Each structure stands twice: as structure tokens, then as C-alpha cells.
Amino acid sequence: MNDRNKENLKLPDYSFEKITDITPGFVRRAGANAVAFDLDNTVTHYGSLRLEPGIDKWLESMRAAGIKLIIVSNTITPRAYWFSKKMNSIPFIAPAFKPSSISLKLASKMLGEAPENILMVGDKVSTDVKAANKIGATSVKIVPLTKRRNAAMPEYAPYMTLSRAD
Ligand SMILES: [Mg+2]
Numbered sequence: 001m002n003d004r005n006k007e008n009l010k011l012p013d014y015s016f017e018k019i020t021d022i023t024p025g026f027v028r029r030a031g032a033n034a035v036a037f038d039l040d041n042t043v044t045h046y047g048s049l050r051l052e053p054g055i056d057k058w059l060e061s062m063r064a065a066g067i068k069l070i071i072v073s074n075t076i077t078p079r080a081y082w083f084s085k086k087m088n089s090i091p092f093i094a095p096a097f098k099p100s101s102i103s104l105k106l107a108s109k110m111l112g113e114a115p116e117n118i119l120m121v122g123d124k125v126s127t128d129v130k131a132a133n134k135i136g137a138t139s140v141k142i143v144p145l146t147k148r149r150n151a152a153m154p155e156y157a158p159y160m161t162l163s164r165a166d
Contacts, residue, residue: 009133010125012141019043019121019142020058024065027119030138034068034113036104038122039075039083039094041144049082052145059087068111072096072103072120074127098122099130104137 014030016022019042027035040046043055062069071092073080080094091110096103108115118137122128123144132139 009130011133012125012129012139013133014138015141017143018145020054021142022058022119022121022140024062024067027062027067028065030119031117032067032119032138033117034070034107034111034119035062036070036072036107036118036120036132036137038098038120038124038128039071039073039080041123041146042121042128042142044083045145049079051083051086059090063088068113070107070111072098072107072131074098096131098124098127099134101131101135104131104135108135 019037022035027033037043044051059069069087069090071080071084071087071090071094073083073092073094074096075094077094080092084090084092091107093103093106093110104115104118104120108118111118115135115137118132119140120128120132120137121140121142122132123142125141129139129141
């Protein structure tokens, strides 16, 4: 989708509540063969090293449908590497410097797919959606994980959850 001016660069092509709501069928209907996705607040909580429940299954369903996957995150390289390892060593670009679209240009080369055939998923308009729209990828905005947690228990949302503390 290349017919964008400066203002509608911030408009996602589609939005979903969570990344796991996106099916392989939807990806194909959107004209994409690959999914590039953000990490923080998309598949893990900000600063966490744990994948949200359901992400493994979601990745597997994409793989089974022959859809290529790549992490495009503004996080530091070692953290993206950690998540890549957790996801059967899928490729990653980090730090991606979104909203610059340079990372998606690189993703396009790495995957052998034109930007128009890439669907970029993330929780932020100012980074994920903008980067995708600039280069003509399909942009998908999801609700940030933090926001969903806070919506469920606004006054009890913990800053951090520990499984064990000495
Ligand atoms: Mg994010």
C-alpha cells in the first residue's frame, strides 16, 4: 500500500487485539508471504524474557502454512537473539531503528520477499506502523500487552511479577 501521505503514515492497514488473532489465511489474503513482528508488548512484556502464552503455537501455525517469519525490534541485540533462539532460530533485526524503514528493507532482502509481500505486526503506531507504511508493507497494529493487562485489573497491575524473591 504505497499511496500514503505524511498524515496517513500513522494509520494501520488493519488492527487486531492480539498477534495470535492473526491467522495464516489472513496473512495470505492481505497479500503477504512473510510476517515481520515486534517483540516488546507484542509477544512479550516490556523488558521480559518470557514469551506470552500462545505465541509458540501461533509461530507453529505460520510455519506450517509456509509463511516466513522475522523479528524486527528496537530492543538490544542480545535480547532479540534470546527470543530468536526460543523461536527455532528465526532471523531477527535488532535494534531496528523503527520508525526508520531501513530494517524492513533489510528484512525484505533477507527473506527474499518484496516489502509489499511483508506484513508487519506491532503495538506502536509511532514505530511499527510508520516503518511498515513508509516502505509499502502491510501494517497491522495490535493492542499493547500492558494495556490489556491493565484493562483487566487496572488498580492491581503489578510493575513486575516475581516467581521467587529471596
Ligand atoms: Mg512494541
